[in-house]
Amino acid sequence: MLQSGNIRQSEECLTSNLQDVGVMRLARSSSASSEEESPTMVLPTSGSSRLKYISLGVLVLQTASLVLTMRYSRTLKEEGPRYLASSAVVSAEALKIFTCVCLVFRENNFSLWALNQLLKEEIVNKPMETMKLAVPAGIYTLQNNLLYVALSNLDAATYQVTYQLKILTTALFSVSMLGKRLGFYQWLSLLLLMAGVILVQWPTGSEGDSEQKVLSASSRFVGVMAVLVACVSSGFGGVYFEKILKETKQSVWVRNIQLGAFSIVLGFIGMMVYDGEQVSQSGMFQGYNSITCTVVVLQAMGGLVIAVVIKYADNILKGFATSLSIILSTLVSYFLLMDFQPTGVFFFGAVMVIAATFLYSYERQPASSSAIKL
Template sequence: MAASSQGPVNGVGEDKTSVRRQSEANRKLKYISLAVLVVQNASLILSIRYVRTLPGERFFTTSAVVMAEVLKVLTCLLIILLQKRGSLRAFIKLLYDSIFVQYLDTLKLAVPSLIYTLQNNLQYVAISNLPAATFQVTYQLKILTTALFSVLMLRKSLSRVQWVSLVLLFAGVAIVQVEQEGKQKETTVSSGSQNYAKGLVAVVVSCLSSGFAGVYFEKILKGSSASVWMRNVQLGIFGTFLGLLGLWWNDGPAIAEKGFLFGYTPMVWGVIFNQAFGGLLVAVVVKYADNILKGFATSFSIVVSTVTSVYLFGFHVDLLFTLGAGLVIGAVYMYSLPKAASPSSSSSSSSSSSTVSSSSSAHSRSHLSNSDADSETDAFLPKSVLVK
C-alpha cells in the first residue's frame, strides 16, 4: 500500500516540475518576443528615415517595395517546401490547389494586396517627410482606424476601457501634431526636400488603409484552411504585380535609364530585408506574445525611436511632444489590457484544475493554435509585414 501510495505523490511532483519548467520556458519566450517586437518596430522606421535623409542620389522606393515582396514570397515558398519535407510533387500540388483551383480565395486577396502595396509606398513617403518619432506616434492611429472598421464591418464590441484608450490615443496624436505644426516652417527652411504636410497626409491615409485592409483581410479569410505562409504567397503575388505597375507608372523612365537597383547600398538592402523578413519573423514570434506584451512592445518602441532620433537626427523633445507621446503610449497599453484578461484567467484556472481538466485544456490550446492563434497572427501579419 505504501508503494502504491508513493506513486501518485511522485507523479504530482513530476507534474509540478514539468509545469514549472514550462512556465520558465514561456517566460523566456515572452522576453525574446518583447525584444524582437521592439527591435523590429523601431529599427525599420529609423533605418528608412536614415537612408531617405542621406545626401546624394536616393534609391527608388517603388523598386524597394517590389524587392521586399519578392523576397517575402520566396521565403514563404521555401518554408512551405520545408513543411512538405522537400517533396517537389507535394509542394507543386499544394501551390496549384491553393492558387489556381481555389482561385476565388486567391482573387479575394487582390483588394488587401492593392491596399498594402499602396500603404508600403505611402509609408516611405511619410517617413521621408516626417521625423521618425513623429511618424511612430502618429502611425498609432492605425489602432483607432482598425477598431472603428472592426465595429462597422465585423460588428465587434469594444469595452469602456478601449473606447477611453481610443480617445486618449486621438488626443495624444493631436497634441503631437500641434507641437510639430509650430516647427513646420523651421523644418521647411532647414530641409527643402522635406514636406511636412505631404508626410502627414501620407501617414493618415496609410493608417486608414491599414485599418480597412486588416479588417477586410480578417473578414474574407475567416474559416479558410490556408496557412499563414500560403496566404502571404497569395498576397505577395498580387503585391509584386501591383508594385511593378506602380513602379512603371511612377518611376518607369528613370528606372529604365538608371536601373532597378540604382542607389542600393548595404543600408538600403538592410531596410528591404527588414521589411521582407522582419514582418514574417514577428508573425511567428507574436504567437508567443500576449496582447499586453504587444502593446508594451509598441509603446517601448516609441520611446526607443524618440531617444534614437534625438541622437541620430537632432530631434528636439519638448513638453508638448512628451505629453502627446505619453498619452499615446498609455492608450496603446490600455487598449491591449481587456484582450489579455480572458487568456490569463483561463490559464490560471487550468493550472489549478485536475489532471483531466489540464489535458482537456491542452487539447483546447492545441485547437486554438490552429484556429484562433492563426487568425490572430493573420490579423497582425499584414501590419507587421509592412512598416509598423
Template sequence: LSTEPVSVMFKVYCLSVMTLVAATYTVVLRYTRTVSSTVMYFSTTAVCITECIKLFLSLGMLTKETGSFGRLKASIVEHVFWSPKELLKLSVPSVVYAVQNNMAFIALSNLDAAVYQVTYQLKIPCTALCMVLMLNRSLSRLQWFSVFMLCLGVTLVQWKPAEATKVQVEQNPFLGFMAIAVAVLCSGFAGVYFEKVLKSSDTSLWVRNIQMYLSGIVVTLAGVYMTEGAQVIEKGFFYGYTPWVCFVVFLASVGGLYTSVVVKYTDNIMKGFSAAAAIVLSTVASVTLFGLQITATFACGAMLVCVSIYLYGLPKQDTTKLPRADTDKEARQKLITV
C-alpha cells in the first residue's frame, strides 16, 4: 500500500465514486439487457470497446507518471515491443477477465441487479482460496467464519430469489447463476494472478495495465468474431447501441481505475462498507426500476452478506506481541529461575 498521506475526505470521495459506479453499472447493464430496447446490442463488442478505453486511460496515466511523451515512448518500446514474454504472461488474466466480463452480461440478462450484486460477493472466498494456494497466505479464524457466513447468505438469496415484475424478456435464473459462478472463479484467479505478476518486479502498475489491455483487445476481438462474427459483419459493430449502452461501457471503463485507487489508498474495512453500500443501492434501484419484490430470505441473505464482508475486512490480531501483564509475568519467572 502507498505511504503517501491522504485526507479522510479523499478516501471518502474515492469510496463514494467506486460505490456509485459499482451499483450504477449493474443496474444500468440490467436495464439495457431487459427493459430499454427491443434491439439487443452485442455484449462482446461492448467488452472489446471497454478494453480499448481502459488502454487509452492507462496511457494517459502513464504519461502523467513518466512526465513527458519521450519517456512514455521509451517505456512503451521497452515494455511492449521488446518484451513479448511479458505480453504473453499478461495475456492469461486478459483471457480470464474477458470471460468474466462477458459472463456479467449473461448473468444480468437473467438475474436482477440486486441478486447479482449479492451473489457476486462470492468472489471474496474465491479470491481468499486463490491467495492461500497461489501466494501462500493465511486467513484468520474470523475470516474463515465470515467466508462461511457469506456462502450461507448467498444460498438464502438464491433459495427463493426476489422477482422483478417489469422485465420484458424471458429469463433463465439457473443460467444466470452459472454465469455468476464462472465470473466469480475468473475474478478470484485473475486478481490474484495479476497481483503476483505485479509483485514479481518493479514494473509500473500502468505499464502492466497497458500490457494486459493490449492482450485484452486482441482476445476480445477474437471473441467477437468467434461468437457473433456473422451478425457483427451483417449488422455492424455498434448495432443496437444507445446512450444507455455507451454509459455502461463508460462505467465499466472507469470502474477498474477507481478500484485501483481505492486499493491503493484505503483498507479492507472501508472497501467492505463500499460493497455493502453498493448492494443496498442496487436493491433500492431494482425495487424502483424493475418492480423487484423482496422476499424474507433475500433480506436475511443480503444482511448476512453485508455483515460477512465487514468481518472479513477486520484487521488480524497481532499474536506476536504478548500483553504487558504476560510479559511481566514471564520476566518474574526468569528471575526466580536464575
C-alpha cells in the first residue's frame, strides 16, 4: 500500500513510466563561421525541426492530461470495485498495437495483403530484429516494479530527490551510447532541471516527516537501491530503444508493434501476479467506466506521441517536456481539483524548470573545449 504522502508524486512518476518507452535524438546545429563564443538560440530550420517542437508540445499536454485524468479516476467514489491499474496498462498496450496496425495499414494504401506481407517480413521473418525490442520492454517492466518498491520503502522527499537522477543517467547514456556532445550550458541546464523538479514535487506539510520516522534503516536502504536501479534502467532502456530506431530503417509504427507485443505479454503476467485474485473474482475490466476508458486512450496516445518525439527530438528533450507537464498538471489540479496548495518552494522550482528549458536551447559557438564527450 502506498503511503499517503506519496500519492501525488507517485501518480505523476508512474504515469510517465507506464507510457514511457521512447527516447529521442538531439538535433544539434552549430555554426563554424564565428570564432567568438557567444550564446545563441538554436532555432528550427526545417519542417522536421518544427515537428520536433510540435510533438514535444503535444507530449506536454498529453502527459498533463493523463496525470489529471488518472488522479481524478482514482479519487472517484463509486459502488463496486475500483479499476485495476495493471489492467489499464494492458488495455492501453492493446489499443496502441491496434492503432499502429491501422497506421501501417494506411501507409500501405489500405491493402490487407500488403499489410500482412509487411508484418510477416518485418516481424516473423526477422526474429532477431524483433527480439531486440524484448530488452526495453523487460527493462521498463522491471522499472515500474522497482518504483512500487521504492514508493513503499521511502518517504516522499527522499524518493523525489533520488528519482530525479534519471535526468542525469539519461544524459550520460546518450553521450556514451549515441555519441552526443553536450556543451557546458546543456549540462548546467540538466542540473538546474533536476533541482527544479525536486522542488516542484517536494512534499508539503508534516506528512513527509511523520513517514520518515516509521521507516527503518533497512527499508530506506531497499528503497534507495530500488530507485537508483530504476534511474539507471530508465536511462539505459530509453537510449537503447532510441539507438534501435535510429540505426534501422523499419517504420516507427512497426517498431511500436514489436515493442507492444512484448509489453502486453509482460504486462499481462504482471497483472496476474499482483492482481490475479481480483481478476479471477471480478474480471479484468472491473470498475471500468467512461473516465477509465479516457485514461486508457490517453495512455495509448502517449505511446504514439512518444514515437513521434523519438523520431524528431531526443530523450533529453523529452525529460524537459515531462518536467513542464508536471508543473502544468499541478497548476490545473490546484484550480480544478483543488487537491493541491502551491507553495513558494513550488513556484521557485517551477521557475528553475522553465529557466533550465530555455538555457538548454542555448549553446556556445564552436570551440574545442565547449563540448563534453565521454
